[in-house]
Amino acid sequence: MCRNIKTLFNFDPPVTAEEIRAAxxxxxxxxxxxSKPSEANEGPFQAAVDExxxxxxxxxxxxxxxxxxxxxxxxxxxxxxRASDRFGARRPLSLVNSPASDGSRKGTLDSAGCEIGYPSAxxxxxxxxxxxxxxxxxxxxxxx
Numbered sequence: 001m002c003r004n005i006k007t008l009f010n011f012d013p014p015v016t017a018e019e020i021r022a023a024x025x026x027x028x029x030x031x032x033x034x035s036k037p038s039e040a041n042e043g044p045f046q047a048a049v050d051e052x053x054x055x056x057x058x059x060x061x062x063x064x065x066x067x068x069x070x071x072x073x074x075x076x077x078x079x080x081x082r083a084s085d086r087f088g089a090r091r092p093l094s095l096v097n098s099p100a101s102d103g104s105r106k107g108t109l110d111s112a113g114c115e116i117g118y119p120s121a122x123x124x125x126x127x128x129x130x131x132x133x134x135x136x137x138x139x140x141x142x143x144x
Contacts, residue, residue, distance in 0.1 A: 009060055012069035017053075020060070024052035 005023045008015040029035055029050045037045040 008056070009063055010065050010067060010069050011072055011075075013072075014069075015060060017057070020056050021049070021053045024049050025054055027052055 006019075007027045008023060028045060030046065032041075032048070034041065034045065089131060
């Protein structure tokens with residue numbers, strides 16, 4: 001739930017009341033455990049959101065810094081790059097099952113969802129498996 005709470009201080013343009021309220025709502029959702037409260041809890045839930053938003057607004061107004069304000073677009077691009085490094089680049093779904101430009105099927109998925117044309121996990125990491133490369137679990141050793 002709290003992944004949507006972002007740093008709100010020291011940005012250009014400054015934070016808006018809607019952004020503070022959205023962060024407050026996420027915070028109250030997290031600590032209460034409700035994404036949508038029941039009718040009985042709606043009043044206290046909204047009161048908590050309002051109080052957190054008011055306190056957050058006061059906090060952000062009172063904070064001081066000597067640093068230059070950060071640009072929202074630049075910070076968003078940095079976050080996107082960090083996510084790409086962390087989770088890897090993702091291919092668009094339209095390209096996942098399309099043939100490669102050279103006409104081969106390399107990079108496409110078979111019925112089991114495995115990429116065609118690339119070595120299997122067993123072939124890439126034979127030391128992770130108990131059996132020697134090339135044998136199958138049903139193969140029995142030949143006795144001399």
